[in-house]
Amino acid sequence: MNGLGEAANAIAASESGLLEIRGLIKRFGGVTAVNALDMTVRGGDVHALIGPNGSGKTTTLNVISALYHADGGSIRFDGAQLVGMPSHAIAKAGIARTFQNIRLFGELSVVENVMIGRHVRTHAGFLSALVPGGATAREERATRASAQELLAFVGLDGAGDATARSLPYGDQRRVEIARALASEPRLLLLDEPAAGMNPTETDTLIALLRRIRELGTTLLLIEHDMNLVMSVSDRITVLNFGQHIAEGPPDAIARNPDVITAYLGGTLDAA
């Protein structure tokens, strides 16, 4: 495709939404965790998905990344239908994620954890990049060098040789983000990236999220820390009982009566 065609496509994607969710349904037995959800994430935005506990946020992320199968509805990413795609194809299409509970290989080094995130973009398979002779030497060197660059980008320069489990909690979360970035995603899904962080770690995270956005990576994040949500988000979608109750910029969301009602006694005041 020529450059003009790519530019036109990029504009079309940003106008119509890089990620378009329509009528999404996910049930667990008698519980409808996500109930006819419509949501649009514009290309280039930091988009937050918020809502009270149990409102369906993590389930939505899990369906987008095909950890769970949708029971109905459609998810289009840059126009392509994701529902029915296996999770590795979704990763290859350009969507990466982190998890609410950190999922690092604790005994492996920090840089090796980040290298693993790269496997969707290399010819070598999962883990084989770490085995001598398992990948081409040149590819392995390039993968290691770009993993080191990503560690510097997330503020963990010099931590590459430590075992992942030896790092403080907040640093482990940043390793997870580096690992997700290693797959060069266009859309990065973050499930409660500030959970368990102290205020200093959260401030560092806010700065990192802004730098990721500056790279042109679109972010969709679930977060309970309203200070983070209100300071980094371009748009916010609010869920309650699996349904979309509001979508808009932070100031409009903070004033929305339905949102305030859903959060009565909750944490929106933190904004």
Ligand SMILES: Nc1ncnc2c1ncn2[C@@H]1O[C@H](COP(=O)(O)OP(=O)(O)OP(=O)(O)O)[C@@H](O)[C@H]1O
């Ligand atoms: N694997 C599962 N099996 C059965 N029920 C589930 C499962 N995952 C989620 N649920 C239910 O679906 C509903 C939505 O849960 P979900 O974890 O998506 O909410 P959430 O908004 O992410 O909550 P939190 O903010 O507490 O993480 C809840 O009623 C939950 O109990």
